[in-house]
Amino acid sequence: LAAGDAVRVARLLEPLHAADIADFLEQIDAGERREILLLTPACFDGEVLTELDESIREDVIEFLPSKFLKEAVRDLESDDVVDLIEDLEDAQQNVILQALDGADRAAVEQSLSYPEYSAGRLMQREVVSAPEHWTVGQAIDFLRAAEYLPEQFYHVTLVDPRMRPVGNVTLGRLMGSPRATLLADIQEDTFRTIPATTEQGDVAYAFNQYHLISAPVVDDDGRLVGMITIDDAMIVLDEEHEEDILLLAGVGEGSLSDRVVETTKQRLPWLAVNLLTAILASLVIAQFEDAIGTVVALAVLMPIVASMGGNAGTQSLTVAVRALATKDLTGSNVWRVIRREALVGVINGVTFALIMAIVGMVWFGSPVLGGVIAVAMVVNLVVAALAGTVIPIIMERVGVDPALASGTFVTTVTDVVGFFAFLGLASAVML
């Protein structure tokens, strides 16, 4: 197919949504991608570019003839341009900025002046606002006379004389109300402004929590500087979740389209940390070499205690990390949650202690060994529940993302405690 038939390739890509074209480009290999790029550059409009994964996007921008690149960028709204170029290298950024005309470039540059991952980066500059004292009729006439309206807008934002937003009126209410009605009388109950420096995760939280559709963004003085719409908030919510899942698994950022070297670089550090903690656990085992030399069954059973602790700890940890992310775990219920987790740990611990006591006795014919593994199991599952809950809470308090490396800390604790409780108790009782 990609054997030079530009018309046919174009015809195949034409009906696809930009997001699907981007997905398609991500899934084929780099060589094929470049062929298609050079064959049908006009298919790669601005929307496709914004949908592309970062690493692939750089590649495409590099190979796309600059004429087409400029055209692609000119059609975009300011927030999409910001999204497109914020991760690019300086040289590529400049190429794109040059392609914009003066006013657009200034808007993009001002958005870029806000910190990364802030509401200021996320917002579009195109806003529809009206003085708070206007009537429905005035607003409708104003809108119908406007030369330019943003592609996506759902609210008219009411502003006071100093351009500070005071309320939102949905277009639906505007349409459905008599012309003489004051805008202020039909504004929405739920109204929130978002400071431009707000972290994007908090923006997504606010949209999700309060079911916002769009929200005005304000500067330090409370003046309207832009607007964030729910579709952008949804993308952020998706990204934040993705990041949490990957962090919990010990994978930094990363996507399927990264190359082998990049992927290795992302994963190696986490494995290195894990190696250190595994060696720590081994040092604990080494303290009991004599006991293991005498009763080899200890070596056979010890991974069970550690593994159960690790799993139980990960369960508590994940629930705690999610609860912190959704602000369901706060100062006011933290002790109740810890108490509950500990209690669950005791119940699970006793259950599996009984099972393992029987397994130990039947398998190795030693009631003492059964008793030892039972006690170690209870101890480790309770410690796992506590560690899994308390460690992320502490990380949150000291300002570290609780999803980051909590897992390693928790399994280190459960490995060390598991081996120590089991082997230590066995040494004391059986030798």
Added chain:
Amino acid sequence: LAAGDAVRVARLLEPLHAADIADFLEQIDAGERREILLLTPACFDGEVLTELDESIREDVIEFLPSKFLKEAVRDLESDDVVDLIEDLEDAQQNVILQALDGADRAAVEQSLSYPEYSAGRLMQREVVSAPEHWTVGQAIDFLRAAEYLPEQFYHVTLVDPRMRPVGNVTLGRLMGSPRATLLADIQEDTFRTIPATTEQGDVAYAFNQYHLISAPVVDDDGRLVGMITIDDAMIVLDEEHEEDILLLAGVGEGSLSDRVVETTKQRLPWLAVNLLTAILASLVIAQFEDAIGTVVALAVLMPIVASMGGNAGTQSLTVAVRALATKDLTGSNVWRVIRREALVGVINGVTFALIMAIVGMVWFGSPVLGGVIAVAMVVNLVVAALAGTVIPIIMERVGVDPALASGTFVTTVTDVVGFFAFLGLASAVML
């Protein structure tokens, strides 16, 4: 505070958003919650009820005087009522259905006839539609004359004479266009209908992928039956992510407000599965009791090999599960992804093999032991990468949620292979 002063409690709750009141109710304990309920039942309107966590919601509905319950429900739109009652027991469902008037009850009952977690459950029945041949002027006059308009709507859906949706016009475009313009000429580029039986996860995916704001829902004959808006899709996206994270960690559904017994019930089965796989790994170790009895260092080092494999496997697994969920991993790139993961496994394997060879030699003064752990490390990390990628892909192919229990399978593989490679090789070489 909750010492009987209804006015003060009401005054404190008044300014809060429904979602925040719900969060507050979830965080206090059951006794306090009932006191507040009986003190200020009027504060618990329908919105607060829909925001509440399921287990707490049942509790509140049980204790809320029925007069207030009925009032609370009557204000809600049909999709919110469905959301509210679909998880309730039959008796409570009936109480609420009785509170609705005839037409609303019929709408809710019809929504409930769609399968759980389908677009039919998610949609609202209130839709604003217009014949495809209308002009902007006709549509505006129709909207302005309408007695009732849904609280949230962003599009006018164009329908053909048989009520099949053919396009969307945003209210913004409608406002900004001359009265004589045909609606068909200003419809949006991106338009998708959603069959009522679509799984809600796919609905959320479509909204996120194609940046939809609202989409018409159609029945089997393609006729318009309702509408889904992005705020509902965002909630689903959030829930689906939550479910993925919890499943990956071996926690079923579950929230912080569940009681100890429920939480234990959710977590115990997963731990039981883990116990079986841990015993499986122990059986492997038991095959090499003689070797461990002779060289106790093997018992000290073996958890390192298993732990590194488990971690590397979890990394590959998480990336694969996410890629499957976002449809980034498909038939067309599956082999490239597997090849890449294997390669990353080799590189990480060799790196940590070298480190462990040195650690083994220095710690135990045995170059042979160093060599054995190095080889076992390479083998296990490559197997981990393959298992972490292939297992979720297979689960997806056979129609099982890849997030479900993949983790247990993968760590079982890495434990068994890790212990077997290390102890087996050691027995062969060192004894």
